[in-house]
């Protein structure tokens with residue numbers, strides 16, 4: 001891969017991003033590398049000075065390592081002797097140049113993108129499973145958990161971010177194409193739009209699953225309006241759009257889709273019982289037939305002609321329980337239909353999907369059933385606890401939960417509210433405290449809990465909290481270990497401290513109790 005200085009200048013001008021340039025070398029000079037981290041520069045590289053923690057010394061280091069051109073929002077003396085491209089917006093410039101450097105790999109992929117406060121990972125896994133049935137070993141995945149860029153085990157790795165920086169995103173796409181991938185299923189976070197990680201990228205199908213307040217705080221979105229605005233960007237960058245008609249703020253969501261997409265290419269879905277406020281036509285209904293703690297079965301019914309034309313109606317079985325997962329599965333099936341896969345092929349693909357840290361459960365003799373689930377805000381936790389309340393007929397529910405430091409502060413009152421609505425006991429514990437004091441975070445959650453309804457214990461050691469919750473739980477009770485899912489670490493003061501995962505700890509506690 002390579003990009004010439006001349007091409008960089010033309011692209012930046014075309015997108016009205018170039019403020020000025022200082023050229024030291026031949027315009028035809030090629031750069032064979034692209035990087036935003038000085039530690040990853042080797043040889044003639046196009047280097048981006050970006051980020052809240054960027055230091056000019058990084059540019060010196062990049063230059064020492066061979067970088068020949070830098071892109072920044074202002075000139076740096078450390079870049080003297082290099083070509084300088086001064087731009088209006090560094091992250092937009094980075095996305096435009098990264099796509100060009102990797103030779104626009106998105107053009108060789110059918111790209112399906114999911115956004116929503118909850119259900120992105122689940123829907124992405126469902127969609128990939130279906131597509132893999134139709135196109136074995138040809139479907140890439142960029143998710144919060146895993147990144148898959150090829151068919152071999154060494155082409156699958158853990159993700160750092162839900163949606164990576166543009167340079168990493170387009171590099172992964174290029175690798176996927178070179179490895180023979182024809183389809184890509186990806187999650188798009190609101191941060192990705194806020195930080196221009198996907199600037200200029202168009203998806204073949206874009207999904208809007210739902211939106212509830214989250215990711216609002218000093219390091220994320222300043223307010224809900226900003227969060228919604230960024231999430232809506234996915235719709236105006238998608239050729240076809242699928243919307244959950246039951247989402248909050250439906251009118252704004254639908255209006256955003258309509259600005260760039262003709263109604264023929266907008267698909268709406270909802271559960272059988274849902275009554276829309278206006279007269280928008282629901283294209284698909286999903287009708288729950290069996291909902292239990294072991295499996296889910298639902299009927300997908302096309303309502304409009306354009307829905308029927310996708311040929312994905314029928315009965316679907318899911319191993320991944322939870323009524324909300326029927327909604328996620330519906331989205332994924334419609335996506336597969338829009339990718340040309342028919343229902344008969346889709347059905348077996350979705351049935352056996354399980355996802356690390358989502359609705360994993362274990363029966364502990366004498367202590368009820370323990371659930372490990374990634375529910376980590378008010379909306380997710382409410383969906384989870386409501387489902388368990390109905391399925392277990394109003395059991396005593398003991399919830400182990402903590403809230404992360406440095407982000408998502410709105411989750412703390414959210415947890416307090418949902419615990420007050422559903423929990424018998426709350427074990428407030430540690431979850432990625434970052435640079436905050438976990439005791440302070442627990443106290444903030446505790447402050448909002450209605451103590452007349454919920455017994456609260458603060459047990460900061462997560463293993464001890466899980467042990468206490470299971471040990472004190474009765475045979476008909478339900479224990480919920482929430483919000484961490486399958487994370488193998490605790491983020492503590494900038495360090496990913498190893499954590500065996502919640503389910504491993506649950507199994508160890510169960511074994512200890514069985515041995516007694």
Ligand SMILES: CC(=O)N[C@H]1[C@@H](OP(=O)(O)OP(=O)(O)OC[C@H]2O[C@@H](n3ccc(=O)[nH]c3=O)[C@H](O)[C@@H]2O)O[C@H](CO)[C@@H](O)[C@@H]1O[C@H](C)C(=O)N[C@@H](C)C(=O)N[C@H](CCC(=O)O)C(=O)O
Nearest residue numbers: 036037038039050051052053054058161162163189190191
């Ligand atoms: C707020 C935010 O989005 N921050 C991201 C951003 O940080 P930044 O641009 O400020 O960069 P930085 O880490 O401060 O470092 C400054 C620059 O110096 C460079 N550097 C650094 C050291 C060195 O020796 N040399 C060098 O060149 C770095 O490569 C970087 O470009 O770029 C970094 C990578 O360059 C990301 O790791 C970092 O994500 C942080 C860790 C993060 O947690 N982000 C979360 C909020 C996030 O984006 N989450 C969403 C999911 C949310 C949802 O579910 O909706 C996601 O998509 O994952």
Ligand SMILES: Nc1ncnc2c1ncn2[C@@H]1O[C@H](COP(=O)(O)OP(=O)(O)OP(=O)(O)O)[C@@H](O)[C@H]1O
Nearest residue numbers: 117118119120121122144324373374375380383384
């Ligand atoms: N459609 C949904 N509505 C409400 N809650 C849901 C829905 N889907 C999943 N959940 C809950 O949210 C949790 C996280 O689900 P998932 O990982 O699919 O979401 P996500 O959008 O990828 O989350 P994040 O962006 O925070 O990583 C699940 O473990 C479940 O408890």
